[in-house]
Amino acid sequence: GESVGLHLPTLSVQEGDNSIINCAYSNSASDYFIWYKQESGKGPQFIIDIRSNMDKRQGQRVTVLLNKTVKHLSLQIAATQPGDSAVYFCAENRGTSGSRLTFGEGTQLTVNP
Amino acid sequence: EAQVTQNPRYLITVTGKKLTVTCSQNMNHEYMSWYRQDPGLGLRQIYYSMNVEVTDKGDVPEGYKVSRKEKRNFPLILESPSPNQTSLYFCASSLNNKGSYEQYFGPGTRLTVT
Numbered sequence: 001g002e003s004v005g006l007h008l009p010t011l012s013v014q015e016g017d018n019s020i021i022n023c024a025y026s027n028s029a030s031d032y033f034i035w036y037k038q039e040s041g042k043g044p045q046f047i048i049d050i051r052s053n054m055d056k057r058q059g060q061r062v063t064v065l066l067n068k069t070v071k072h073l074s075l076q077i078a079a080t081q082p083g084d085s086a087v088y089f090c091a092e093n094r095g096t097s098g099s100r101l102t103f104g105e106g107t108q109l110t111v112n113p
Numbered sequence: 114e115a116q117v118t119q120n121p122r123y124l125i126t127v128t129g130k131k132l133t134v135t136c137s138q139n140m141n142h143e144y145m146s147w148y149r150q151d152p153g154l155g156l157r158q159i160y161y162s163m164n165v166e167v168t169d170k171g172d173v174p175e176g177y178k179v180s181r182k183e184k185r186n187f188p189l190i191l192e193s194p195s196p197n198q199t200s201l202y203f204c205a206s207s208l209n210n211k212g213s214y215e216q217y218f219g220p221g222t223r224l225t226v227t
Contacts, residue, residue: 032214043117043203043218044156089155098207098214099144099163100171103156 012110019080021107023073023090032093034101035064035075039086047075047088077109085111115140117219119204125225126194134189134222136204144209145187146171146216147179149200156203162187163209194226 013019025033031052036044048059050066050073057064063076073090087106094100117138126132138145146161148171158171162181176198178190187206191198201223205216 034215036218041221043205043220044216045218046215049213049215091156093214097144097163097209098216099146099161099169099209100158101214101216102158102172103148105153105155 009105010108010110012112013080015080015082015111015113017080019075019077019084019109019111021075021077021088021090021109023075023104025071025073025090025092027092027094027102028068028071030092030094032098033064033066033073034091034093035062036089036091036103037084037086038089038106044089080109080111082111082113085109115217117204117206117217119202119219119222121222122220123223125227127227128195129193132191132194132224134191134202134204134224136187136189136219137185138187138204138206138217139185140206140208140217141184142206142208142217143184144207144214144216145181146205146207147177147187147189148203148205149173149198150203150221151200159189159202194224196226198224199226200224 034049035047038044050057050064061078065074089106091101091103147159148156160179162168204219207216
C-alpha cells in the first residue's frame, strides 16, 4: 500500500560531520515532499520542501534530494551541530493543495560532541 | 508572534467523558489539520479543513469530530473517549498557497484516557 518510510530509525554522527537521512516512498503520483524536524517535547518544525519536478533543493546547511526513479528522498545536513539532534520526518503529499500529508515514522538523529 | 496554540497541553480523563481540545492560529491560514502521534506509527492525520465550514476526514477519523466555524479556530472533539485515543495530538495550519504547503504545528496536547 501507500506508505512513506525511513530506512533507519536512529542515526548517530559526530559534531561537524555531514548527516544523511533517507526516506522511501511508494506513491509515484506524489507531487510534493517535505522534511520536518521534531525536538523533544515540541511540535514538528518545517525544514525544507521539494516538488516532484525538481531533483534537488538547497537551504541553509540542508539539501533535499529526490530520486523519482527509485522513489527515494534524502535530507543532507552539512556540518551537523548538537542542536540538530532531533527526530526527522519526511512526508509526501497525497491530496490537493498539500491537504493530505503522509508522514514517515521518523529517524532519531543524535549528534555526539 | 505567529503561532498555533493548543489547549490544554496535558489532559487525563476517563472513558466516555466528552472533551474538546482547542486549536487556534493567528496567521490567517486557510488550512488547518489535526494529527495524532503514536510510537512506531508516526503522525497520522485525523481531520483537516481547507477553509471555514469545509472539513474532511483524514486517515484515522473514527471517534473524533471537528468544526470550523471561524478561520482561526479548529477544535477537536472526542464525544466518548476511549483508552485507544490516548496519544499526543498536534494541530497544524497552512497558508496553502501554490508555492509551498508548509504546515505550522502547535506544541501538542498529551491526552491520557483511563
